[in-house]
Amino acid sequence: MRIQISQLTKTYKGGVHALKGIDLDVPTGMYGLLGSNGAGKTTLMRTLAGLLRPTSGTVRLGGHDITTQDGRLAVQRALGYLPQDLGVYPDLTARRFLDYIALLKGIDGRSDRRRRIGELLEVVALGEHADRRLKGYSGGMLRRVGIAQALLNNPRLLIVDEPTTGLDPEERIRFRTLLSHLAGDRTVLLSTHIVEDVAQTCQSLAVLARGRLVFQGHVGELVARAYRQVWTVTTSGTAPSTGRIVAALPHGAGMRYRVVAPVPPAPAAEPAEPTLEDGYLALMEAAPPA
Amino acid sequence: MIATLRYEFLMQIRRPIMWIVYGLTYITLVAVFWPAYRTLSFTDDGGHDPKLAMLTSAKLIMVLLPIVYGCLIADRLIRDRRLGVATIMDASPADPFGRLTGKYLGVCAATAVPIALAFFGRAVVYAMTEGKVEALAWSVAVFPTAVLPGLAFLGALALAGPLLMPPLPFRVLFVAYWFWGNLIPADMMPTLSHTIFAASNEYVAYGLFGQTFEGLAYGPWPDAALNALRPVASPAVAVLWMGVMVALTIAILLITRLHAARSES
Ligand SMILES: Nc1ncnc2c1ncn2[C@@H]1O[C@H](COP(=O)(O)OP(=O)(O)OP(=O)(O)O)[C@@H](O)[C@H]1O
Ligand SMILES: [Mg+2]
Numbered sequence: 001m002r003i004q005i006s007q008l009t010k011t012y013k014g015g016v017h018a019l020k021g022i023d024l025d026v027p028t029g030m031y032g033l034l035g036s037n038g039a040g041k042t043t044l045m046r047t048l049a050g051l052l053r054p055t056s057g058t059v060r061l062g063g064h065d066i067t068t069q070d071g072r073l074a075v076q077r078a079l080g081y082l083p084q085d086l087g088v089y090p091d092l093t094a095r096r097f098l099d100y101i102a103l104l105k106g107i108d109g110r111s112d113r114r115r116r117i118g119e120l121l122e123v124v125a126l127g128e129h130a131d132r133r134l135k136g137y138s139g140g141m142l143r144r145v146g147i148a149q150a151l152l153n154n155p156r157l158l159i160v161d162e163p164t165t166g167l168d169p170e171e172r173i174r175f176r177t178l179l180s181h182l183a184g185d186r187t188v189l190l191s192t193h194i195v196e197d198v199a200q201t202c203q204s205l206a207v208l209a210r211g212r213l214v215f216q217g218h219v220g221e222l223v224a225r226a227y228r229q230v231w232t233v234t235t236s237g238t239a240p241s242t243g244r245i246v247a248a249l250p251h252g253a254g255m256r257y258r259v260v261a262p263v264p265p266a267p268a269a270e271p272a273e274p275t276l277e278d279g280y281l282a283l284m285e286a287a288p289p290a
Numbered sequence: 291m292i293a294t295l296r297y298e299f300l301m302q303i304r305r306p307i308m309w310i311v312y313g314l315t316y317i318t319l320v321a322v323f324w325p326a327y328r329t330l331s332f333t334d335d336g337g338h339d340p341k342l343a344m345l346t347s348a349k350l351i352m353v354l355l356p357i358v359y360g361c362l363i364a365d366r367l368i369r370d371r372r373l374g375v376a377t378i379m380d381a382s383p384a385d386p387f388g389r390l391t392g393k394y395l396g397v398c399a400a401t402a403v404p405i406a407l408a409f410f411g412r413a414v415v416y417a418m419t420e421g422k423v424e425a426l427a428w429s430v431a432v433f434p435t436a437v438l439p440g441l442a443f444l445g446a447l448a449l450a451g452p453l454l455m456p457p458l459p460f461r462v463l464f465v466a467y468w469f470w471g472n473l474i475p476a477d478m479m480p481t482l483s484h485t486i487f488a489a490s491n492e493y494v495a496y497g498l499f500g501q502t503f504e505g506l507a508y509g510p511w512p513d514a515a516l517n518a519l520r521p522v523a524s525p526a527v528a529v530l531w532m533g534v535m536v537a538l539t540i541a542i543l544l545i546t547r548l549h550a551a552r553s554e555s
Binding site for chain 1: 292293294297301304305372373374375377378379380381382383384389
């Protein structure tokens with residue numbers, strides 16, 4: 001389900017300009033949405049999910065205008081949404097909770113529901129815990145219940161808001177791998193501030209900063225932003241003062257720094273191979289404030 | 291709507307705290323009103339008339355149990371937001387007013403179960419000890435007319451009230467409201483009690499079931515303010531009271547929905 005956003009702004013009641021004129025086109029497949037805290041990722045996703053009314057601009061999802069009642073319903077039927085701060089009813093079991101959400105999503109047939117829930121519990125590897133109450137679940141397990149509920153209606157658009165935050169490394173890798181398997185012919189919009197998650201799963205991404213879109217394109221293009229801007233400096237003296245230090249490792253008697261900077265941060269600096277994270281940082285260094 | 295009704299009912303009825311609080315309050319009620327609760331009569335007639343006994347039984351449980359009822363409902367609507375489940379429900383294609391109605395019906399039905407058990411349980415005991423099976427028929431007539439309309443309104447009030455303030459102060463206010471608007475004598479201060487806006491059941495008892503107190507009709511109190519709201523009891527006024535309760539319920543639910551829709555964006 002294609003996402004077409006044009007000139008989208010969102011101003012909250014308190015006067016916070018959370019989104020300032022977003023133009024974005026998201027094709028099917030995995031798509032990353034990067035941005036630091038408060039950049040506007042959640043605001044954008046809540047708008048796409050029909051929970052927030054845009055202040056101005058248009059949002060079309062699979063051709064449906066999200067601001068009309070009918071358009072919103074059509075989108076919500078095809079939508080799976082995993083919010084950033086999803087909660088559950090602690091006294092329900094995972095199976096019951098999913099049953100409730102499935103009913104709300106309009107999966108009326110009892111046997112359909114039972115089969116779908118059974119399948120999804122296997123997909124997220126919760127089969128053996130399915131009849132335990134959710135209050136005993138770990139953070140990672142709850143996140144998997146969250147993705148299972150999002151998938152109940154076999155959505156063509158899957159929106160996941162920072163799903164890997166707070167997970168241990170193994171669980172995080174498992175979760176993002178699961179997401180890329182889900183992509184296929186769906187649109188999966190994954191927001192995160194963990195660059196590595198995007199690097200490992202998405203081919204394209206957009207970067208939000210303070211309510212503006214500062215990048216959209218292929219992962220490779222963002223990496224290229226850091227081309228000739230990443231350096232390794234090995235020194236026993238003071239740290240380089242220009243550019244942004246992204247790593248510092250003890251090296252013999254001194255330190256080895258990895259620095260993102262437009263010019264060599266020290267005479268002895270050696271060029272290094274950029275990563276997506278370097279590209280992101282280079283972009284942020286270059287982005288105009290507010 | 292059905293889905294929400296079912297799950298809200300289930301989650302509420304399985305709350306241990308509900309049964310505990312009801313149990314304790316019920317024991318208190320029985321202890322405080324012991325002679326009357328034993329005979330199901332406030333006078334010394336022995337409570338042998340099954341109709342009057344059932345009305346008295348309804349009146350007695352409506353003294354304290356509605357407080358528990360309201361307090362237990364008070365956290366149910368805001369809980370979804372607090373727990374963080376509201377987002378996915380709002381993002382589902384399910385109709386918001388249907389969900390609200392389902393929640394209202396499910397929660398109130400579950401929370402009314404202990405009240406119904408107390409009432410019908412007492413009716414069964416009465417029927418057995420007095421040897422009057424008619425009491426069961428009277429109980430079936432009294433509960434939906436004298437008890438349910440009040441509970442319907444109180445449930446809507448308790449569900450929606452905490453949108454305006456946190457549940458704890460709301461509960462305190464609710465208890466205060468209960469005494470002020472339903473229990474105190476009408477001539478004590480300007481009050482809604484004994485009016486057609488009171489959730490307690492008097493108009494049905496006096497108007498529909500023809501109960502009298504020392505042969506007097508029920509209605510305006512001497513020297514009380516707001517007597518305009520206390521018409522002389524009659525079957526029509528009893529029906530009016532039920533209509534008022536239902537209308538208030540619907541009004542509260544509609545306002546709640548409008549409030550939610552407005553604060554959406
Ligand atoms: N309901 C709200 N009312 C007023 N302002 C809000 C509201 N929600 C978010 N904001 C503000 O809007 C801006 C964008 O917030 P948003 O939650 O969209 O950012 P985010 O990119 O998701 O951040 P994070 O990574 O911390 O989740 C922030 O300045 C935030 O304080
Ligand atoms: Mg966020």
